[in-house]
Amino acid sequence: MLEISKKTNLLEQNIYKYTLQDVEEPNLYREMFDYESVPKIAFNHRRVPINMPEDIWITDTSFRDGQQSMAPYTVKQIVDLYKLMARLGGPYGIIRQSEFFIYTRKDQEAIAKCMELGYQFPEITTWIRAQKKDFQLVKDLEIRETGILVSCSDYHIFKKMKMTRRQAVDFYLETIRDAFEAGIVPRCHLEDITRADFYGFVVPFVNEIMNLSEEVGIPVKIRACDTMGYGVPYTEVALPRSVPGIIYGLQHYSGVPSEMLEWHGHNDFYKAVANASVAWLYGACAVNCSLLGIGERTGNVPLEAMIFEYASLKGSLDGMDTTVVTEIADYFRNEMGYDIPPMTPYVGENFNITKAGIHADGLMKDEEIYNIFNTTKLLNRAPGVAVSKTTGHAGIAYWLNEHFKLTGEKLIKKDNPLVFTLKSWVDEMYADGRTTSLANKELEDKLAQLDEWKEWIK
Numbered sequence: 001m002l003e004i005s006k007k008t009n010l011l012e013q014n015i016y017k018y019t020l021q022d023v024e025e026p027n028l029y030r031e032m033f034d035y036e037s038v039p040k041i042a043f044n045h046r047r048v049p050i051n052m053p054e055d056i057w058i059t060d061t062s063f064r065d066g067q068q069s070m071a072p073y074t075v076k077q078i079v080d081l082y083k084l085m086a087r088l089g090g091p092y093g094i095i096r097q098s099e100f101f102i103y104t105r106k107d108q109e110a111i112a113k114c115m116e117l118g119y120q121f122p123e124i125t126t127w128i129r130a131q132k133k134d135f136q137l138v139k140d141l142e143i144r145e146t147g148i149l150v151s152c153s154d155y156h157i158f159k160k161m162k163m164t165r166r167q168a169v170d171f172y173l174e175t176i177r178d179a180f181e182a183g184i185v186p187r188c189h190l191e192d193i194t195r196a197d198f199y200g201f202v203v204p205f206v207n208e209i210m211n212l213s214e215e216v217g218i219p220v221k222i223r224a225c226d227t228m229g230y231g232v233p234y235t236e237v238a239l240p241r242s243v244p245g246i247i248y249g250l251q252h253y254s255g256v257p258s259e260m261l262e263w264h265g266h267n268d269f270y271k272a273v274a275n276a277s278v279a280w281l282y283g284a285c286a287v288n289c290s291l292l293g294i295g296e297r298t299g300n301v302p303l304e305a306m307i308f309e310y311a312s313l314k315g316s317l318d319g320m321d322t323t324v325v326t327e328i329a330d331y332f333r334n335e336m337g338y339d340i341p342p343m344t345p346y347v348g349e350n351f352n353i354t355k356a357g358i359h360a361d362g363l364m365k366d367e368e369i370y371n372i373f374n375t376t377k378l379l380n381r382a383p384g385v386a387v388s389k390t391t392g393h394a395g396i397a398y399w400l401n402e403h404f405k406l407t408g409e410k411l412i413k414k415d416n417p418l419v420f421t422l423k424s425w426v427d428e429m430y431a432d433g434r435t436t437s438l439a440n441k442e443l444e445d446k447l448a449q450l451d452e453w454k455e456w457i458k
Contacts, residue, residue, distance in 0.1 A: 026154030090319030093121030229268030
């Protein structure tokens with residue numbers, strides 16, 4: 001049978017319908033995941049088309065996945081961060097939703113206070129257990145959407161839940177019906193999808209979900225969860241590890257619209273950002289992230305990373321205020337006592353700081369030579385140098401000018417006698433066995449002792 005595809009507007013053969021393979025033994029893909037060695041990446045040389053939706057957006061799980069990976073946030077911290085996210089996402093809601101726990105009084109108080117703000121974005125959603133009383137709790141709070149765990153790999157179905165595939169599907173569908181009965185949009189979290197039998201379980205299961213959604217007239221969302229970070233962004237990779245293949249398959253064989261399709265990844269193999277970007281490119285409207293990437297084990301997709309990935313792909317920030325990224329990082333450091341690794345892109349204290357003298361010389365001539373973009377404009381963070389053993393005269397001059405905001409006639413060049421004096425002192429420090437960079441306070445204290453500095457800044 002031939003029909004016009006609503007996605008490509010081309011005449012296509014009727015899509016093959018996959019049926020559930022209710023196997024007796026679990027398919028654990030031992031050729032890829034033997035557990036005793038590094039997981040293998042297999043290629044089948046099958047390509048799927050890039051098909052990025054017109055609109056893409058970010059969803060947040062900082063108050064769910066993120067919060068369960070560090071000390072619980074206080075109500076004030078949740079509200080403060082929610083406000084910052086709203087500013088960051090801008091008037092068009094590029095940060096579309098934020099996911100909350102709902103079980104404790106603290107959780108419910110935080111939700112209530114965030115809802116009182118009246119923001120359209122990020123919309124507040126929840127994550128709950130598959131129980132009717134939990135659906136009622138969501139409904140009582142007038143929240144329209146909630147996440148539901150529907151694990152889909154045989155690792156979970158056979159080993160954790162002790163069920164067959166058919167039993168798992170029936171259990172999940174009953175839970176989804178409970179959500180529909182409560183008038184709640186279910187967001188089905190397909191946990192461990194990158195170790196699941198995609199055509200033997202995932203596609204036929206999602207087909208049943210979509211049929212049930214059509215039957216009751218309530219939309220359903222599908223979140224593809226790379227729970228262990230096994231997803232791979234490369235083209236022509238075999239399932240179940242192919243992120244392009246997963247997104248394409250859910251659309252092409254299960255009819256999940258782009259706006260109802262979301263990617264949730266982890267960073268166990270350093271591929272979280274690349275996988276999320278690929279999910280956008282191949283048809284998912286939403287990628288799920290957390291602030292600073294904080295999440296289970298190695299963490300989730302860093303929300304701030306996808307802010308800049310969005311701008312790279314779309315060629316526009318579309319109203320987002322990226323300077324808020326720096327405010328969020330400062331809040332985690334100063335208000336929550338969270339140590340951000342200094343080399344972390346965009347938010348680490350050293351991300352646009354150079355310690356190499358030759359780089360500092362380039363910065364003095366034109367910061368564009370060694371700065372990734374105008375960080376002063378986009379992040380409210382000017383590029384800088386850290387004074388250390390390898391810092392030359394140019395680096396010290398740059399530090400003086402940047403740290404004390406010197407301009408015009410007061411601008412210090414690398415051949416200034418003051419720079420030579422300070423450089424000699426720095427060299428003496430390292431000759432005595434110092435190994436760490438000098439703190440700003442140390443440099444300030446030394447300058448306060450120098451008469452030539454006092455004269456210079458008059």
